[in-house]
Amino acid sequence: MLTANDFIPTKYSQLIENGSFQWSAPSNIALVKYWGKKDNQIPANPSISFTLNNCKTITKLAFAKKDSSTSLHTDPDSFSFDLLFEGQPKEDFKPKIQKFLERIEVYLPFLKEYHFTIDTANTFPHSSGIASSASGMAALAMNLMSLEKALNPAMTEEYFYQKASFLARLGSGSACRSVKGQVVVWGNQSNIKGSSDLFGVEFPNDIHDNFKNYQDTILLVDKGEKQVSSTVGHDLMHNHPYAERRFAQAHENLDALISIFKSGNLNAFIKIVESEALTLHAMMMTSMPYFILMKPNTLEIINAIWKFRNETQIPVCFTLDAGANVHVLYPENVSEKVLQFIKDELVGYCQNGQYICDEIGNGAILL
Template identity: 80%
Template structure:
């Protein structure tokens, strides 16, 4: 089992210049994590579907500097300078310098873009930080070719976590667990691990994301996580997450979609219940979020088609369903749900495999 100290790079060479390019997807948690400890450690374990189409593509150009005084980077978003993103990258570099002490030796040009609209209400921090972490690990591999593939991906997940907690679940695998759990071998608070015991019922599982509200959230996820520190229901919630992860692990392996739906929807509503019962309290769902949920329940009850919803920390609805009912569900979305989406917008996605090197 890799420990934090194992991720500190101690032996490496230098290179004059290099260029790398990776894509990394977003992910959607089935069992949610809400609340974290110091250094991006989750208060409870989580498990997620890795997405396929909603991803960030990041190119990293690296040039050796003459002096190593400070971090040095330029940042382009969709081909244009993006100054307001730079403080987040600066903070990320500061957090990971201990593990990548070679960072100050190079000037970086970071050129990044999303396959989904930046203002679409889909969180891009997970895919963005995962893609950047993959590029940094490509640099580490270039200056230390001896590192193994397992170490490469584990450390990429470890680094991504320090940029955005859920980013560690966007590195590798269709289904990823992050956080210590007694029933999942190799699970860790430090990085995500692939969960591979997936029944054919969950292969190519679909996720259609209904864009209910594309505006900025009135309460950020960082603030929301912090509000769990003195939350009256925090300890019970953390225990519940462990219990639900035990159950969903079994359901993903056995192919029981009906029971899977119960856990996933309960988790989504519990996440928002934590927000509504914190102090200060807040609500991120919108009236149209609730309309969509009720429509999904009615449709599932009337047709017995196994479609369900989950939510992130926001108003948008992820509609999850098996591939073999795709035609019926997309028709339902067109007929009954699209009217609740901002500008009628939604994104069709499905389970993917994680990050990919493009160059």
């Protein structure tokens, strides 16, 4: 069983003066939700997610040794980085990156030796109400691991990806599920081999063809800032009256998904996925202080999906993140009918009629 100390390097065999890497990392959508965490971004319960394909962050990391250039008279004892978002300096992102570097320095002891230029962009609109912290932190972690692998070429591929997921988690918990694809488990689950609280792992068991190339159409109900940050939301689970039962339920639902993924039982899949989405929001409605993150149009969409599924027997379902937007999930072989239903009945509930078509993807890619 790996511990955090296994990710602390002893020494590096190479010297690298400067260079750059570029990675893309996707967002992901949890089927069993992680809500509530312990110290150091350890989840209070395990989760499982589909890795997405189209909604991703593309990050280029350029680096130069501080002492190798006269223009870099930066403090040798501090982190030095410039941050560009879609080509423009983005000062309000910097504190989050600073905090991330502080958290991971023990695992990447070379960080203060370089000046970094982080140039990042999303393939989806920044204000679209899609959480970009998972894809953003995963893309940054991949780049930093590429630099560490250049310093230590003997590193194995398995270690590279485990550590990348481990580091991404320290930036944003769900980011650890954006490193690999297509179905990722994060959190210790006794009957899932290799599962860990420290990093995400690809689901190791059989997955029926029904779930291959699953589709996710994201309906943008509300593109505004989140009412409550994920960090605050997770913290509200500490004294939550229903927390312990919820954590047990997540283990039970993840256990049930093992056989569902093997058998291809779409009806059982739908029950768990929709129940998990509603449970996540129930936890927020029953915390203190309490929040309702759904909007009236979120409920209109949910009811329309239930009605459509009842009338057509087409296995389409919804899930939600900690916000108002709706992820419509369905197998590839019913895409045409579901997309027609979305255009005919659901687009009117989206802000400015906006929605994004996505599907299961394979994780981070070196560009």
